[in-house]
Amino acid sequence: MVVPLYKLLCLLKRTQMLLLCLGIAYLMAGSLLLLQRSTIVRVAQPNLSSLPPSLSLAAPPAALGTAGLGIRTRPRWVAVQAVSGGGGRGGRHWPSSRHLGVQHFHRRWFHSLLPESPEQRAPLHRNSRHKVRNIYHRGCFKLTKNTIGTFPVHSFQPNLTTQSCIETCTDKEFPLAVFKKPQCFCTGMSSVFSINQESPKQPCVEKAAPNHSAASALTVPAEHDGYQVYHTPVLDSRCKERMFLPQRSPSLVALSSFPGAGNTWVRHLIELVTGYYTGSFYFDGTLYNRGFKGEKDYWKSGRSICVKTHESGQKDIEMFDSAILLMRNPYRSLMAEFNRKCAGHLGHATDVQWNSKEWPEFVSSYAPWWASHALSWLKFGQRLLVVHYEELQRALLPQLRFITAFLNVTVTEERLLCAQSNQDGHFKRSGTQQPSFDPFTSDMKQMIDSFIHTVNQALQGRNFSGLPQVYLPR
Structure with missing residues (x-):
């Protein structure tokens, strides 16, 4: 009788220890998430006196969360109340630098728990497209x-x-x-x-x-x-060789753009032509699974040839020593970002979504951001190379030579051929599926065209060439 009772007592003690360990692990995980959420700072908005009144808010809109398939997390943005009086509207700012290392650990741990999206589970090569695209x-x-x-x-x-x-x-x-x-x-x-x-x-x-x-x-x-x-769609073996920088770079180069301007495409081209990984201020599991291995690397590690960012605050800009400012026609950028928001990197919004109230709200929020993003980088960026998406499409190789010269990288002809022959990559959205009507109203066009003129003048004011003619008229 004593032996069974002793065994039962041992079993209860083991169960108690197991439950205690599980409870400690649960509390530790919860504390990490609470620590990240509690990191709230107050940072005043940059005073861009040169901006028109409609562009006084340089921060991106709050509706950055991606619906549908695409996941684009922004772990360094935290919501705060407006500092200036009379403004009940909140902005978004990045936390102080002493928290970035902790937050980098948080984001990697948190995203390791996320299930893969349908895009992530999709194979790299789809036979239905393999013989049609990239030829x-x-x-x-x-x-x-x-x-x-x-x-x-x-x-x-x-x-x-x-x-x-x-x-x-x-x-x-x-x-x-x-x-x-x-x-x-x-x-x-x-x-x-x-x-x-x-x-x-x-x-x-x-x-x-x-x-x-x-x-x-x-x-x-x-x-x-x-x-x-x-x-053919086959990638030459020499094109597949990519790595992080052999020596950590002491300077950070931003690849900055408004969402929807083709940042992922240009990263693909830069990696092909240089052989080095590009980094990111964010984390996108879909991009990582599609070969962008710098996506998980800490953005300030100095191991990437350049770092993707959509930020436009003064302090965000001054964290980088130089930048490639990628610009695209705002009409095309807005449509591309709305497509991504609704249907992921490769999908398209439906006519129902274009007709919904979400689209006008999206334009009224994102169109000013397109302008303020460019104006902020032109004002606070010290060493800039302005690249237009349309010029890359028109003259790929000359533009890639400008980019690699700016990055101080010597490229071989084989690498240029790699970029030319595989320029589409895995994230080129097919342009065949477009809304059956013009989604831009006359009021939208009037607003966007005024932003185009403002940005064009700012470019010329810094001795850059103006915006391509395809921006206007539309």
Whole structure:
């Protein structure tokens, strides 16, 4: 009788210790979250005397939370009441620097508990898109027999088409498809197809426009004297090599933009062309799972070539030694951010959402932020490179050379070819699905156009070129 009672007593003691340990762990987790929430500071808004009255609030709107699939957390923003009298409206500010290390630990611990979103669980390569996207016309070249003889794959088909040649090289995992009916060759990156070596005599009867998608590029006739060269969706092995900076940089370079201006796309291009990871002031699990490994790295570590940020307060700007200011047409930026807010990085808002009351509220809140963001960086940024999204689309390689020179990085031609042939990345939203009507009312256009003129004058005031002509008229 004594032995069973003793065993029961031991079991109860073990259960008690287990419950005690679980309780301690629960209290520790709760205290970490409470510590983060309790870090509230009061910081006065920067006094931008040069801004028009409508742009007096430089802080982003409170509606930054992402609905739907996309998750964009801002752990360093905390809500505070307005410091100035008469304002019942709260702003958002970042906490003092002594708390950043703790908050960095909090965000990494907290997001490790979050379930993956449908975007995160999606495979990196979707076969339905693999042979449609990321196919670009490299050019038309005259090639010698000796050169052709070095290509590892040769296919001869009487009914060969450009599409079947590209698919053959894609299946065999070669980044270049060389086509001249009825011959198809597959090869890797080579100095033979140098950026500066394309034949000036245009040996092909009809030459595809640079950077055309597969749908348009595949219409090029095959009857010609030269060889058509296409980039397949396959990434060259040399393009996959990315790493953190071998030595920590003592200076921080911001990649600053208004949301929806193409920051993720430019990060993708910078990583391709430099071979170094980019960092982020935030954390986005979807981006991390898609290859942006600098997303989880502490943004002040100095291991990233540049750091993504959307902040526009004076102290936020002065934390960086230099910055690339990425700008995009506000009409396109607003639509892109609203799409992301409603349907994630790759989705589109529905007509119902464009017609909802959320869209006018979004424009009235975010449009002034587009202007104040640019004006703040132009005023407080010491060393700036202004890059326009539209110029990157129009002349990719020259703009990438400007960016890498600003970052003080020497790039090889192979890296430039990597960026050119894989410029879309995994987060290029298809432009085919647009609202069936113009979502911008006349009042919205009048407001946005006034902001465009204000920013244009500010750019010229700092001896930068003005905004591209495509911004106005709309």
